[in-house]
Amino acid sequence: MKGSVLLSGEDLKLARGELSAVLKSLGEEMEPEEEDGRLVIFEREVPKGTMKRMGMGHFSSLEIGVSGRSLKDITGLVESILDTAEKDERVSVKVISPGQEGHLRRKELFELFCHLALRRGLTLKHRDPDRRFYLFVGTSIHAGRILEEADRGSVRSRRGSRLPFSRPIIMDPRLARVLINLSTLPPGSLILDPFMGAASLALEATHLGHHVIGVERDPDILAGALTNISAQGMSHMIETHRGDSRKLGGEKWWRELDHVDGIVTDPPFGKSAPLMGEEPSTLLRDVIRVAADKLPHGGPLVLDTDRKENLQFLEGFDLTAEYDFRVHKSLTRTIGVLRKIT
Numbered sequence: 001m002k003g004s005v006l007l008s009g010e011d012l013k014l015a016r017g018e019l020s021a022v023l024k025s026l027g028e029e030m031e032p033e034e035e036d037g038r039l040v041i042f043e044r045e046v047p048k049g050t051m052k053r054m055g056m057g058h059f060s061s062l063e064i065g066v067s068g069r070s071l072k073d074i075t076g077l078v079e080s081i082l083d084t085a086e087k088d089e090r091v092s093v094k095v096i097s098p099g100q101e102g103h104l105r106r107k108e109l110f111e112l113f114c115h116l117a118l119r120r121g122l123t124l125k126h127r128d129p130d131r132r133f134y135l136f137v138g139t140s141i142h143a144g145r146i147l148e149e150a151d152r153g154s155v156r157s158r159r160g161s162r163l164p165f166s167r168p169i170i171m172d173p174r175l176a177r178v179l180i181n182l183s184t185l186p187p188g189s190l191i192l193d194p195f196m197g198a199a200s201l202a203l204e205a206t207h208l209g210h211h212v213i214g215v216e217r218d219p220d221i222l223a224g225a226l227t228n229i230s231a232q233g234m235s236h237m238i239e240t241h242r243g244d245s246r247k248l249g250g251e252k253w254w255r256e257l258d259h260v261d262g263i264v265t266d267p268p269f270g271k272s273a274p275l276m277g278e279e280p281s282t283l284l285r286d287v288i289r290v291a292a293d294k295l296p297h298g299g300p301l302v303l304d305t306d307r308k309e310n311l312q313f314l315e316g317f318d319l320t321a322e323y324d325f326r327v328h329k330s331l332t333r334t335i336g337v338l339r340k341i342t
Contacts, residue, residue, distance in 0.1 A: 002063040003045035004144060006096065006136065007038045008056040014323040014335070015056035016040065017182060022053050024184040036138035038096070051148040053208055055155065055177030059094075061134060063144040071103045074141055078116050081133050081143045090125035091117055094146065097137040109135050158203060164231050165224030167198050171266045175304075175325075176204040180264050182321070182337050183300040185210065189261035192294070194245035194287050199225035199238065201266055206237040213239045213260065215248070245287040254294075262300040263291055269306045281310050288314055292340060301338040311336035 007015040019040060023030050026047045034041040041063060051060045064084060067077035085091050093113040097106040113135065114124055136142040155177060156162075160170035179201065185191065187209030193202050196214030198221060205212050216222040222242050229238050241253060248254040267287075269280040278286070288301065295301070301317055311319050317338040326332050 001045070002033070003042045003060065004063045004142070005040045005042075005046060005050070005060050006058040006134070007040060008058065009038050011056070011323070011325050012038065014178065014325055017321060017323060017337075018054060018056050018178050019050075021182045021184045022050055023047070025053070025181065025186050026050065027186070036136070036140065036142065039136050039138055039142055041142075045147070048148065051150045053177075053181060054150050055174040055181065057150050058152075059134070059146045059149045061144040061146045063142060065143050067141045067143075069104060069137075069141060074103065074109070074135075075112065075116070077141055077143050078113050078135070081145070082117055082120055082122065084145065085117075085120075085122055085131050087121065089130040090123045091131050091133065092124065092126045092129040093133045093135060095135045095137075097135075100137065104137055109137070154207075155204075158200070158207075158232070160198070160200065163198070163200075164227045165198055167221070167224075169268075170198050171200045173200060173204050176201040176266070177208065179266070179302050179304065179335060180205045180208055180210065182335065183262045183264055183302045185262045185300065190259075192260040192263045192291055193265045194248075194263070194291050195265045195267050196225055196240065197221060197266065197268075199228050199240075201264065202238050203228060203232050203234060205264065206232075206234040211237055211239075213241070213257075215241050215243055215245045217242070217244050246283070246290060248290050249293075257294055259296055260291075260294045260299075261296075262302070263288070263295060264300075264302045266304055280305075281307065281313070284310055285314060288317075292316055295340050297340055297342075299340045301340065302335065304333045304335045306331070306333055308334045311338070314338060316340060316342040 028047055030042050032040045033043050046060050051057055065077050065080045067073040095106045095109045132146040134146055155173050158173040160166035190211045191205050193214045196202055196216040202212040202214045229235055267284045318341045319338050321337040323335045
């Protein structure tokens, strides 16, 4: 039976890139068989745990059937998914529809499912059902059984406003999760964040099963980061150091460090950012030049920037992917995924 994944809709290119990276981090090389808007369809089920890692996904599922858009076709499709339910099971449905007219509207599709389920004697239970199905309105109508949903509530609980220590420019945990996933590093990897800040990115990495070394120059920000790390119970997963990441070579702990598996970071930029007296692009190049010493050949570097050209001049790295995304109406950033080539 085919597998499918429903992605978030705000940036499909980025969401598809993240999904591909998550599958690689789990040891799967899976190419989509079909894409219908936000729904990505594979020839088999995606691995368990995929959605628990995603920042820009909703659920993974088994695709049971596809139909045309007529009411007769859709009724037959709903009957086919209900055929897979046992008599004593409690069922529910999630309808994803862009809001077309008539029988394709979310409300009408939901009511059709409920009517047909009750006619069969099935019990409807929309919270914690035994089986949760989906109906997706795209070019065609897709239907299936939801297997695993993204842990969006847990991720939201780590937003800056909910942490003990926050700053105006703290990274959103969903975006932090996307950056980490784009590295394709498997769980258990060691990640370096040379611009740790309030530790939002480092914390998200630990929730994905990684270990982190974080470096922060400002003592007040470092103290706040340590408060956040302790509040999340992740002190055993994150090793922190106060210092200037441009001068890591002079630090004993750095000289004794064998390697890191990847570098994932949110460099400072903008008027309110602490730039250590340098232009953002110069600071970034200086730090990455030093940090790359501990990165193996082919190791990933993932970062975001407000200037695309910053990704073109990082010596010793090859840019393999870039994604533009809108933070808000007046701010667009670019995420770069690079690999060490020297």
